[in-house]
Amino acid sequence: MDAAASPDRIARIQAAWAHERPDLDPSPQGVIGRLHRVALELTARLTPVYAQFGLSEGEFDVLATLRRAGAPYERPAGELAEHTLVTTGGLTKRVDRLAARGLVERRQEASDGRRRLVRLTPAGVALIDEAFTAHLDNEHRLLAELGAADTAALEPILTRWLALLDAGLSD
Numbered sequence: 013m014d015a016a017a018s019p020d021r022i023a024r025i026q027a028a029w030a031h032e033r034p035d036l037d038p039s040p041q042g043v044i045g046r047l048h049r050v051a052l053e054l055t056a057r058l059t060p061v062y063a064q065f066g067l068s069e070g071e072f073d074v075l076a077t078l079r080r081a082g083a084p085y086e087r088p089a090g091e092l093a094e095h096t097l098v099t100t101g102g103l104t105k106r107v108d109r110l111a112a113r114g115l116v117e118r119r120q121e122a123s124d125g126r127r128r129l130v131r132l133t134p135a136g137v138a139l140i141d142e143a144f145t146a147h148l149d150n151e152h153r154l155l156a157e158l159g160a161a162d163t164a165a166l167e168p169i170l171t172r173w174l175a176l177l178d179a180g181l182s183d
Contacts, residue, residue, distance in 0.1 A: 065143040075140040086131035
């Protein structure tokens with residue numbers, strides 16, 4: 013069955029609102045509602061790959077952030093949240109769990125004893141390299157379902173919209 017042939021959940025919601033409140037235009041739900049559902053569906057398809065490596069989404073993000081920093085795969089603890097999708101409140105607990113597993117270590121910066129660095133251990137580097145390879149394979153598979161042309165068209169639109177939202181222009 014062609015997914016576009018029948019109304020999806022969002023179209024049914026829009027139709028119900030149009031019936032109940034014909035004075036309002038529910039068209040934004042067509043984009044925002046679907047993007048919200050896409051985000052939920054993508055998360056549901058991404059997190060099992062992290063789980064294969066014993067990682068939560070936030071733990072994966074912390075390890076990946078340290079790995080892409082380049083050797084020696086470390087960042088100041090205070091700056092780590094700026095480079096991840098993890099909030100500062102959740103970061104300490106995630107780093108604690110990763111340290112308990114021997115994947116990261118904390119150390120004092122030599123030039124400033126008050127500054128703490130978080131660094132990947134060799135086991136952390138090996139795990140994130142394997143997990144990230146599987147993650148990218150999964151992302152390629154998910155985008156292949158959409159097709160190259162639609163993927164290429166969607167990326168600049170989402171990039172522009174995210175920049176507008178980040179700048180606070182769409183508040």
